[in-house]
Amino acid sequence: MRLVRAELVKIRTTNAWWLFTLTAVVLAALTFLLNLVNTNYLLDHTDALTEGLGPEQQQAILAQLKPDVIAANLGTSGQFFGLLIVLVMGVMVATTEFFHQTVTTTFMTTPHRSTVIGAKLVASALLGALIWLVTSALTIPATLIYLASRHLDAGLGDASVLRAYGLNLLAYVLWAIFGVGFGVLLRSQIAATVTAIILYLAGYIGALIIFSVLENWLGWEWIQKLQVIVPSLASQLMVTNAELPGSPPQWLGAVVLIAYAAVSGVVGTLIVRTRDVS
Amino acid sequence: MSGGRIVVAGLTKQYKELRAVDNLSFNVEPGRITGFLGPNGAGKTTTLRMLLGLVKPTAGTATLDGQRYADLKDPLRHVGAVLEASSAHKGRSGINQLRVICAAAGLPRGRADEVLALVGLTPAAKRKFKGYSLGMRQRLGIAAAMLGDPRVLILDEPANGLDPEGIRWMRDLLKGLAAEGRTVLVSSHLLSEMELLADDLVIIAAGKLIRQGPLAEVMDSMGDIGTVRVRTPQAEAFAKQLTEQGATVTPAEGGLLRVSGLDAPAVGRAALAGQVELHELTTERPDLERVFLELTAGKAGIR
Ligand SMILES: Nc1ncnc2c1ncn2[C@@H]1O[C@H](COP(=O)(O)OP(=O)(O)OP(=O)(O)O)[C@@H](O)[C@H]1O
Ligand SMILES: [Mg+2]
Numbered sequence: 001m002r003l004v005r006a007e008l009v010k011i012r013t014t015n016a017w018w019l020f021t022l023t024a025v026v027l028a029a030l031t032f033l034l035n036l037v038n039t040n041y042l043l044d045h046t047d048a049l050t051e052g053l054g055p056e057q058q059q060a061i062l063a064q065l066k067p068d069v070i071a072a073n074l075g076t077s078g079q080f081f082g083l084l085i086v087l088v089m090g091v092m093v094a095t096t097e098f099f100h101q102t103v104t105t106t107f108m109t110t111p112h113r114s115t116v117i118g119a120k121l122v123a124s125a126l127l128g129a130l131i132w133l134v135t136s137a138l139t140i141p142a143t144l145i146y147l148a149s150r151h152l153d154a155g156l157g158d159a160s161v162l163r164a165y166g167l168n169l170l171a172y173v174l175w176a177i178f179g180v181g182f183g184v185l186l187r188s189q190i191a192a193t194v195t196a197i198i199l200y201l202a203g204y205i206g207a208l209i210i211f212s213v214l215e216n217w218l219g220w221e222w223i224q225k226l227q228v229i230v231p232s233l234a235s236q237l238m239v240t241n242a243e244l245p246g247s248p249p250q251w252l253g254a255v256v257l258i259a260y261a262a263v264s265g266v267v268g269t270l271i272v273r274t275r276d277v278s
Numbered sequence: 279m280s281g282g283r284i285v286v287a288g289l290t291k292q293y294k295e296l297r298a299v300d301n302l303s304f305n306v307e308p309g310r311i312t313g314f315l316g317p318n319g320a321g322k323t324t325t326l327r328m329l330l331g332l333v334k335p336t337a338g339t340a341t342l343d344g345q346r347y348a349d350l351k352d353p354l355r356h357v358g359a360v361l362e363a364s365s366a367h368k369g370r371s372g373i374n375q376l377r378v379i380c381a382a383a384g385l386p387r388g389r390a391d392e393v394l395a396l397v398g399l400t401p402a403a404k405r406k407f408k409g410y411s412l413g414m415r416q417r418l419g420i421a422a423a424m425l426g427d428p429r430v431l432i433l434d435e436p437a438n439g440l441d442p443e444g445i446r447w448m449r450d451l452l453k454g455l456a457a458e459g460r461t462v463l464v465s466s467h468l469l470s471e472m473e474l475l476a477d478d479l480v481i482i483a484a485g486k487l488i489r490q491g492p493l494a495e496v497m498d499s500m501g502d503i504g505t506v507r508v509r510t511p512q513a514e515a516f517a518k519q520l521t522e523q524g525a526t527v528t529p530a531e532g533g534l535l536r537v538s539g540l541d542a543p544a545v546g547r548a549a550l551a552g553q554v555e556l557h558e559l560t561t562e563r564p565d566l567e568r569v570f571l572e573l574t575a576g577k578a579g580i581r
Contacts, residue, residue: 006382013374014367101365104332105422108359109382111331111348277332278324 003110003119004126007093011127016092021131024085028078028135032142035077039070043150067147067154072164074143076239078135079168083175083235084200086131090124090179091196094268095189104277117269120180128176132169140165167239167254174257178231181264184272203232228252231260281343282308282356282429282461284329288338291324291485298324300485301338306463306478308429311456313476313493314465317574321485322465323361326434330359342430354383358423359432360416368408372399372418375407376425385425393421398447412439420448431455433464437471449475473566481570483577497569506537506545509558516554523548533557 011017042049042065050058063069094117097103110116140156147154156162179196186192207230227233238253284306291299299321306312316322327333329340331347339346342357350356366375376390394400397417402410410418416439423431431452437445445468452475456462466472472479479496481488489496510516513533520527525539537545542561549556564572 002384003382006378009374009378009381010367010370013370013378015369096367100367102367104361104365105379106382107332108330108357109354109379111350111353274334276327276334278327 003115004122007119007123008126011093011123014096016089016096017127020085020089021134024078024082024131024135025138027081027085028139030078031081032074032077032139035074036142036146039065039074067152068158068160070152071143071147071154071158071161074146075136075140075161075165076168077139079171079239080204082131082135083171084197086128086172086176087179087182087196087200088193089127089131090176090181091183091192092179092189093120093124093127094180094183095187095192098187099189107277113273114269117180117184117265117272120184121177121265124176124180125173128172128174129169132172136165136168164239167250170254171235171239171257174261175235177261178257178264181261181266181268184268185264200232203230204236207233228256231257234260282459284340284342284430284461284463285344286325286329286338286340289325289328289335289340290337291321291328291333292336297485299328299335302482302485302487303338304480304487304490306461306480308461309456309459310477311452311462311464311475312478312480313472314463314480314482315467315469315472315570316465316482316488317577320482322482323434325482326359326361326432326463326465329432330357330361352383352426354379354385354426354428356426356428357430357432358426358428359434360419360423360436361434366407366415366418369406371404371406372410372414373403375418376422379422379425383426389425393424394418396424397421413441413444416440417444420451429459430461431463433462435466436464437466437468445471469567469570470565481573483574486577488573488577493566497564497566499569505562505564506540506542507558507560507562508535508537508545508549508556509533510535510549510554510556512554516549516552519552519554520545520548536562 042061046061046065050061053061064073097106106116107113144155154161182196183189183192186195207227211227228237234253234256236253238250238257286305287303289299289302290297302321302325314322314326324333325340328335329342329347342350347353347357366372370378373390373394376394377387379385380387380390391400391403394403397420399414399417399421402414407415407418416436420433420436423433433452436448440448449471452462452464456477464475473493476493478490478492480490481496489499491499508516510533513529513535517527517529517535520535520537520540523540523544525537525545528536530536540548542559546556546559548554549559
């Protein structure tokens, strides 16, 4: 417990924490505004937009305009960048110690190295939750105000809305943990940060492309379902509000993400336990 | 203060093709300052890191009152260490570096201010570490080592970057700590400083033990490399006379002769016999630097 406190003191006594939080808040505000404008436009021009479209496409647009979906979407604005920030922050929590060589002092203070990594995982998870909290403190009330102003009947009373917000929190926590595991694994601050960012972004874009190419090429439909093993896509699946037909169940996304967080944390710990510090 | 005995037994560290520490055994006693000497690359830092559980020995043990460092409960309350490359987060203030350690070690937060005052860094407490001078960083390291009021202190080249005043301050500090019964193990390349500071010496080269024992004993073990200083107006004649008696004489300016191979009484008797007028006759004890260089001759060199 005191080690978790020590980790939090470490974060609090550098500039990093407020830089991360500030960036997350600003990006959340921007994406919220963007989403707001977009939703507003859709709501105002629904008829014009759906005119002449096939019934399936019409359905897709209308599904997005259900009040609880709007509530979920707007309230989780900023998630894309928020998760990235939390990931990088987790990486930092692990790698600054190697970068600044404070790891010598840290391990001298606590020779039991696994507990140090454990404390880092917990502290990062808390920080991830904190960043979720400050971004949500902005987006959720704003969403509720907007919904009220449009006389849309949805809010925190809806199970699906609450679940979306809760899963959003879980995603923040898991990506923070994932970041620490990743940082411990690679140790080099720059390498770990860059790789994490690339993996995160490429996970969204690259994996989608690769999987559709594979599907077309091999003609195996189930391959599309394997997408869920890519962390970013698993996370997206987990937080998607509507269960779309044909896609893997939501809980699977959570399981995959938890597995990644656990494996990276454990492997990182095992490596650090015996490695020489010099 | 009781206990605090360090025992290094058969300690070995093999890096890929290099044996950095080679079957090294020595003891460090409480209540004394032990100087840990060796040429660059001798394996001092590696030994200290193994002692502190940071580097895993290939073989052998390093224990503190029979316990491995990693098995100590609350190690900072037993051992304080300043390591060569001990560093700190550049963007964190001095006082906060110490508070982090306090939090992790379960020490009261106020200790940070106390030790900072002890090393004279209070005025710079809130400044960021990146703005610290070399000597200030070293002082911060010493402050960190003192946080847990440990009975064992391990310092790797602590004098590095300290000003003359700082070196004196550290000498007094370490002597005071040893006088309280604490164990002080300190590595350094400043041999003249070590001569003033150390009670015991452990000298290693190429990972192996060369000599260990009380300072005086180590110095005397090289007794015959001492020289005698003589000053006389009849330098030339006296030099010739001494050489005939088998001494090696190196003349210097102002009638000064450095004689080796004869001790001071023998030189005095020779002067009496030869009716030579003497203005000075002193035995020059070899200094630690000389002894060290003799002991490690041929074994030094970066590996
Ligand atoms: N992590 C490592 N990997 C490989 N070799 C190493 C490692 N650490 C140290 N060495 C080697 O081990 C030897 C002993 O190094 P060490 O740092 O212990 O010497 P030292 O006595 O502290 O020297 P100095 O007086 O220069 O500080 C050196 O030859 C060094 O190159
Ligand atoms: Mg060294």
